[in-house]
Amino acid sequence: MKRLAVAVAVLAIVVTACGESAGTTENPRRLEIDAKEFAFSPSGIDITPGETIEFIVTNSGAVAHEFVVTNQVEIDEHLEAGHAMGHGDEDMANMDEMDGMEGMAAREVQIEPGETKSLTITFDGTSDLARFVCLIEGHYEAGMEGDFNFEG
């Protein structure tokens, strides 16, 4: 009976070490992503609501890329703002007033070619952060986008 208890304890340690459990703020789940022209790999990632993920993003391409954890509303706002650029200070003022732009800054990293950067995000269960993209001009349109799939 004692031997069985030891076996169960060892098994529990092995399962934890394999990273099968959801990430926490103290112990985020590490997840590697590759970015290049013009795609992320993987482009679909399963998330357990409430978990914390440390994204380790490597730019294996030839130009700079971004990794932005976001939602479709922010993406559409960004694309509209980009297209409205060049019309003077008025548009810049409007940009500052946009909801969510400030929060977005904490959810993005810029990565130069050959560089690896990490970004830690907690998916708090009520968040609508279901998309990840590169927002450098033209990259999203070319295919630098992916989806988070929330399980359970």
Ligand SMILES: [Cu+2]
């Ligand atoms: Cu890019």
